Every structure is written in C-alpha cells, then in structure tokens.
Amino acid sequence: xxxxxxxxxxxxxxxxxxxxxxxxxxxxxxxxxxxxxxxxxxxxxxxxxxxxxxxxxxxxxxxxxxxxxxxxxxxxxxxxxxxxxxxxxxxxxxxxxxxxxxxxxxxxxxxxxxxxxxxxxxxxxxxxxxxxxxxxxxxxxxxxxxxxxxxxxxxxxxxxxxxxxxxxxxxxxxxxxxxxxxxxxxxxxxxxxxxxxxxxxxxxxxxxxxxxxxxxxxxxxxxxxxxxxxxxxxxxxxxxxxxxxxxxxxxxxxxxxxxxxxxxxxxxxxxxxxxxxxxxxxxxxxxxxxxxxxxxxxxxxxxxxxxxxxxxxxxxxxxxxxxxxxxxxxxxxxxxxxxxxxxxxxxxxxxxxxxxxxxxxx
Numbered sequence: 001x002x003x004x005x006x007x008x009x010x011x012x013x014x015x016x017x018x019x020x021x022x023x024x025x026x027x028x029x030x031x032x033x034x035x036x037x038x039x040x041x042x043x044x045x046x047x048x049x050x051x052x053x054x055x056x057x058x059x060x061x062x063x064x065x066x067x068x069x070x071x072x073x074x075x076x077x078x079x080x081x082x083x084x085x086x087x088x089x090x091x092x093x094x095x096x097x098x099x100x101x102x103x104x105x106x107x108x109x110x111x112x113x114x115x116x117x118x119x120x121x122x123x124x125x126x127x128x129x130x131x132x133x134x135x136x137x138x139x140x141x142x143x144x145x146x147x148x149x150x151x152x153x154x155x156x157x158x159x160x161x162x163x164x165x166x167x168x169x170x171x172x173x174x175x176x177x178x179x180x181x182x183x184x185x186x187x188x189x190x191x192x193x194x195x196x197x198x199x200x201x202x203x204x205x206x207x208x209x210x211x212x213x214x215x216x217x218x219x220x221x222x223x224x225x226x227x228x229x230x231x232x233x234x235x236x237x238x239x240x241x242x243x244x245x246x247x248x249x250x251x252x253x254x255x256x257x258x259x260x261x262x263x264x265x266x267x268x269x270x271x272x273x274x275x276x277x278x279x280x281x282x283x284x285x286x287x288x289x290x291x292x293x294x295x296x297x298x299x300x301x302x303x304x305x306x307x308x309x310x311x312x313x314x315x316x317x318x319x320x321x322x323x324x325x326x327x328x329x330x331x332x333x334x335x336x337x338x339x340x341x342x343x344x345x346x347x348x349x350x351x352x353x354x355x356x357x358x359x360x361x362x
Contacts, residue, residue, distance in 0.1 A: 076172025145203030
C-alpha cells in the first residue's frame with residue numbers, strides 16, 4: 001500500500017522544538033503580514049536567548065548583512081531539544097525566518113509547495129497558478145550522511161536539474177537552489193521533485209518542501225553607451241499574483257494590474273553616477289485613469305497620477321521626476337500602486353532613466 005506524507009508527517013519527523021538564536025534580548029516573535037520574522041543581533045550582545053517556535057512553521061532561515069547580501073542558514077535539532085543554527089548571526093546581521101504556508105501562494109507571489117510523497121526523496125503535487133511567470137526554485141533538504149544527489153524539478157512544461165552536495169560539516173535542514181522554472185499558464189499545473197544518487201553508498205535524502213520565489217522574466221539590465229538605462233517590460237520581476245508580463249507583440253507590456261498589492265520591479269546596473277530623468281511609457285483604458293502610483297528607486301519616491309490614454313495598449317511617454325544615483329552600483333526600481341481608480345492600474349511597456357547634463361557647481 002502506498003503511503004502519502006502530508007505536512008503533518010513532516011511535523012512528526014522534524015518535531016516541535018525550541019529555536020535558540022544569538023540575540024541580546026527576548027525579541028518580538030510576531031510574523032509580519034508577508035510571513036517573515038526578522039531578528040537582529042545587536043552590538044555587544046553576549047550569550048544566547050532561547051526562543052520557542054514550532055519548527056513545522058519554518059520554510060527557511062537566512063542571514064542578511066548590512067550590504068544587502070544574504071546566505072542560507074542550516075538548522076537541526078540539538079541535544080537539549082532546541083534548534084541548533086549552523087552559523088549564528090554576526091554583529092549587525094539579521095536572521096530572517098520564513099513562515100511555512102503549505103501549498104499556498106502569498107501576496108508577493110511566493111509559493112511553498114509541500115504536496116505528497118510515497119518516499120523521502122520524492123515529492124509531487126499540483127500548483128493552482130494565478131498567472132504565468134518565472135520563478136527561482138529552492139528545496140529544503142537534509143541527509144544524515146554526506147553525498148551528492150541530482151535533483152530534478154518538473155513544473156508543468158518546464159524543468160530544471162541541479163546537483164547538490166552535502167558534506168560532513170553539517171547534516172541538518174538547509175535550503176538549496178534548484179534553478180529557474182517557468183509556469184507557462186494560469187490554472188492547474190502538475191509539479192514533481194525527485195532525487196537520484198549516483199552512488200548506493202549515499203544515505204537517504206529527505207525533502208520537506210519546494211519554495212518558489214518570483215524572478216526576473218528576461219535578461220540582466222546594463223547601462224547603454226549613451227548613458228541611458230532602459231527597463232523593458234520583458235525584463236520585469238513581478239511581486240504579486242495577477243500582474244504579469246504579456247508577451248504578445250501588440251501588447252509587450254506589464255499588464256493585468258488588477259490587484260493593488262501587486263508590484264513590478266527591475267534590477268539594473270548603473271556605471272555612471274549622476275542625475276537621471278525618469279520616463280515611463282504607460283497606457284490606460286478609457287474610464288480607468290487617475291490611479292495614484294509611486295516609483296521608488298535609491299530611496300527616492302516619485303508619485304504620479306496615471307493618465308488615461310484611451311486604451312491600455314496606447315502607450316504615452318511621460319517624465320515623472322528625477323533621481324540621483326550617486327555611485328556605480330546595482331539598483332532596484334519598483335512601481336508601487338497607492339490607490340486604484342478603475343478596474344486596473346495601468347499597463348507599462350518600459351521605464352527609461354535618461355542622464356541629465358550636470359551644470360557647474362551642481
């Protein structure tokens with residue numbers, strides 16, 4: 001008889017344990033609206049504070065530094081019944097705990113896929129996709145013995161394969177990257193994850209769940225020779241559940257913007273510091289204009305009202321303000337809707353950053 005393991009089975013395998021973190025004081029253990037718990041390690045902190053959390057609530061743990069970098073953090077049961085963190089947070093870092101929300105899409109577009117399994121090294125299920133889109137996939141796995149496994153994730157018509165090596169330094173739970181997959185359509189999409197080992201000497205591999213995080217749809221964005229930076233719709237990253245890149249030639253836009261919580265963003269490289277005009281190429285159907293939106297880039301906020309253009313695919317360029325990029329670096333530009341006036345916010349074909357001539361003494 002085939003046995004299918006649910007989230008309750010995973011709970012019984014991992015258990016309910018206390019989480020021990022290197023913190024200066026008892027922190028607030030409230031999850032935020034997006035399902036994150038962020039804990040700071042303060043200057044001069046000594047010792048450890050013990051925090052009790054059910055481990056079946058945890059999808060992943062990662063450590064974030066002040067420069068924006070982050071690494072995954074392994075965790076496992078310690079002898080005293082707490083969770084042992086492989087790399088305690090250093091001074092100034094934050095430890096981010098991600099709450100497990102099984103087989104549910106979150107408002108920012110993430111998925112935690114638990115599905116079912118008839119053995120520890122396989123999982124499968126169905127994703128009820130709200131939109132097509134590209135995702136970075138991760139898996140939470142562990143093995144009690146070192147070894148190398150080949151992991152294959154099939155997602156509808158998309159597939160990715162990667163090798164994962166677990167060494168003797170740590171045998172606990174840790175998230176590992178699986179690569180990129182694309183959900184090609186909305187609606188029910190089957191998914192499966194399987195592990196294969198080239199060596200029978202490898203021990204068993206346990207896989208708890210798959211995490212899908214929204215990713216950029218296209219290519220990395222760099223500055224052009226004329227100094228401008230063009231953020232095409234095809235290169236967008238979607239944070240949300242309905243907003244999407246629509247690739248049909250007459251559209252070629254970020255559209256279907258019916259949810260106020262959905263946001264598009266672009267990461268880009270700027271090689272020439274200076275001031276830039278921000279130009280948006282937007283369209284909006286008759287009777288839907290007037291939504292309040294703001295563009296956020298490098299801590300600058302540029303609010304504007306969406307203009308009605310007669311049709312969502314009738315695009316009109318608009319200069320909405322200026323921003324200063326003070327050093328060569330990678331930046332994020334994000335469009336954040338504040339108030340929706342009609343059935344949809346707008347369509348966006350591209351955003352351009354246009355270099356402005358500097359005047360003496362400016």
